[in-house]
Amino acid sequence: MKLIIATIKPFKLEEVREAMTSIGVRGMMVTEIKGFGSQSGHTEIYRGAEYAVNFVPKVKLELVVSADMADQVVETITKTAQTGKIGDGKIFVLDVQQAIRVRTGETDADAI
Numbered sequence: 381m382k383l384i385i386a387t388i389k390p391f392k393l394e395e396v397r398e399a400m401t402s403i404g405v406r407g408m409m410v411t412e413i414k415g416f417g418s419q420s421g422h423t424e425i426y427r428g429a430e431y432a433v434n435f436v437p438k439v440k441l442e443l444v445v446s447a448d449m450a451d452q453v454v455e456t457i458t459k460t461a462q463t464g465k466i467g468d469g470k471i472f473v474l475d476v477q478q479a480i481r482v483r484t485g486e487t488d489a490d491a492i
């Protein structure tokens with residue numbers, strides 16, 4: 381299993397969620413965050429205005445998926461969240477040791 385952590389522009393959330401369900405992703409976590417990348421937030425445009433502060437609002441997605449789906453998830457997020465403008469976000473992929481569905485006690489592939 382892989383944990384995919386992605387930061388995206390907030391207005392892309394609905395489109396990315398739809399793309400995820402269309403490729404068979406069954407769950408994700410969504411958090412509103414602030415962050416900065418290589419421009420340190422200084423020159424980024426958000427809702428039409430240049431953001432003159434260090435932290436820019438983003439949405440963080442966390443998805444645990446089977447290892448064989450990870451590439452497709454990454455490609456789909458990249459394609460869907462891309463505007464070509466600065467601040468489109470970043471994706472990190474980590475290994476996951478274990479997953480448990482609390483309701484049933486199912487584990488790993490059965491739990492995601």
Ligand SMILES: Nc1ncnc2c1ncn2[C@@H]1O[C@H](COP(=O)(O)OP(=O)(O)O)[C@@H](O)[C@H]1O
Nearest residue numbers: 387414415416417418419438466467468469470
């Ligand atoms: N190295 C990093 N580690 C953790 N989060 C990061 C990193 N780089 C970027 N982010 C997150 O991704 C968001 C978008 O980054 P972005 O501006 O698109 O990256 P860059 O300017 O480096 O191309 C940031 O607001 C931050 O939340």
Ligand SMILES: [Mg+2]
Nearest residue numbers: 417418419467
């Ligand atoms: Mg940036």
